[in-house]
Amino acid sequence: EAQVTQNPRYLITVTGKKLTVTCSQNMNHEYMSWYRQDPGLGLRQIYYSMNVEVTDKGDVPEGYKVSRKEKRNFPLILESPSPNQTSLYFCASSRLQGDYGYTFGSGTRLTVV
Amino acid sequence: DQQVKQNSPSLSVQEGRISILNCDYTNSMFDYFLWYKKYPAEGPTFLISISSIKDKNEDGRFTVFLNKSAKHLSLHIVPSQPGDSAVYFCAASERRGGSNYKLTFGKGTLLTVNP
Numbered sequence: 001e002a003q004v005t006q007n008p009r010y011l012i013t014v015t016g017k018k019l020t021v022t023c024s025q026n027m028n029h030e031y032m033s034w035y036r037q038d039p040g041l042g043l044r045q046i047y048y049s050m051n052v053e054v055t056d057k058g059d060v061p062e063g064y065k066v067s068r069k070e071k072r073n074f075p076l077i078l079e080s081p082s083p084n085q086t087s088l089y090f091c092a093s094s095r096l097q098g099d100y101g102y103t104f105g106s107g108t109r110l111t112v113v
Numbered sequence: 114d115q116q117v118k119q120n121s122p123s124l125s126v127q128e129g130r131i132s133i134l135n136c137d138y139t140n141s142m143f144d145y146f147l148w149y150k151k152y153p154a155e156g157p158t159f160l161i162s163i164s165s166i167k168d169k170n171e172d173g174r175f176t177v178f179l180n181k182s183a184k185h186l187s188l189h190i191v192p193s194q195p196g197d198s199a200v201y202f203c204a205a206s207e208r209r210g211g212s213n214y215k216l217t218f219g220k221g222t223l224l225t226v227n228p
Contacts, residue, residue, distance in 0.1 A: 004156070035218075042220035043157070043202065050213060058215075090156050101147065102216065104156030 002027045006091050006105035013081055013112055021076045021108050023091030031094045032074040033058070033102070034066065036087040043090070049074055081112040116140045117205050119219035126226050132190040134222050136203030139184065143205040143217075146179060148188045151200045151221070160201075161188070193226045200224075 004025045013019055025032065033048040035058075045058030049068040063085055065077040074093075078085060088109050092102040118137045126132045136146075144165045149157035163170040163177045163186070170177050176189045190197055203219040 033216075040220065043218040045215070092156075101159035101162060102149075102157075104149075104158065106154070106156050 002103065004091055004093050004103050004105040006089075006108050008108060009106065010109045011111070013110070015082055015112055016080050019078050019081060019110075021078075021089060021091075021110070023074045023076065023105060024072050025074075025091075025093040025103070026072065027093060027103065028071065029093035029095055029103070030071070032068065033092045034064070034074070034076045035090045035092065036060065037090065037107075038087050046076070046089075081110075083112050086110060086112050114139075115220075116143075117203055117217050117219040119201075119203050119222050121222050122220070123223040123225070126193045126224065128195055128226055128228050129192045132188075132193045132197065132224055132226065134188040134190075134201050134203075134224065136186045136188075136219055137184060138186075138205050140205065140207060140217075141184075142207050144208055145206040146177070146186050147204045147206065147216075148175075148177060149202040149204060149218075150197075151202065157202055190224075193224075195226050195228050198224060198226045 007022045030051050034046040035043045037043050044060050046064050047066040049055040090107050091105040094102045116139050147162040148160040150160050151157040161172050161175050161177050163179050168179050179186045200221045200223050202221045206216050208214045
């Protein structure tokens with residue numbers, strides 16, 4: 001089954017404790033991206049990657065890092081999480097060409113206390 | 114500056130009737146428009162898209178209309194079913210050069226279809 005897999009689904013952590021949210025896709029997609037969803041703000045892009053070793057900032061990159069060492073994986077790293085990073089996070093992937101339909105993961109609900 | 118706007122946070126419709134979800138945009142460089150549906154505890158799923166060179170695209174019960182002069186698009190669902198109850202996101206794509214593009218999402222509209 002074609003899918004984007006995120007882990008964990010839920011995470012509660014404390015301020016300053018480094019964490020990584022993993023994302024993996026099995027569709028051989030070149031393009032991967034991270035979004036956060038907040039009430040009243042919709043989906044905002046954090047980082048994206050057009051291919052292996054090619055990453056770039058989205059609209060809200062502060063406090064986040066990413067890496068793309070393999071085509072299928074695109075982890076999101078919070079080096080020092082803060083309460084304002086409490087949010088619902090989605091990883092997405094797509095082909096670079098075409099109708100730009102993204103396949104999204106099921107989401108990671110992160111709470112930073 | 115919000116480039117993709119969904120001004121109705123929610124919409125309630127009777128089963129069997131038509132649902133019309135609206136979206137406005139400000140950026141003339143958008144070349145594709147998409148609709149996504151999101152159920153609670155799940156990621157958004159791609160529903161339907163339309164190229165900026167077209168004014169209508171239909172897929173089963175779902176039709177998207179694009180009015181470029183008004184910078185407005187709408188999603189029509191006919192007939193509406195209770196299973197259509199979800200948050201609907203409007204999104205617009207802007208090519209930035211080569212294969213690089215950016216997808217900008219609206220804030221979403223919660224559709225409730227009442228039996």
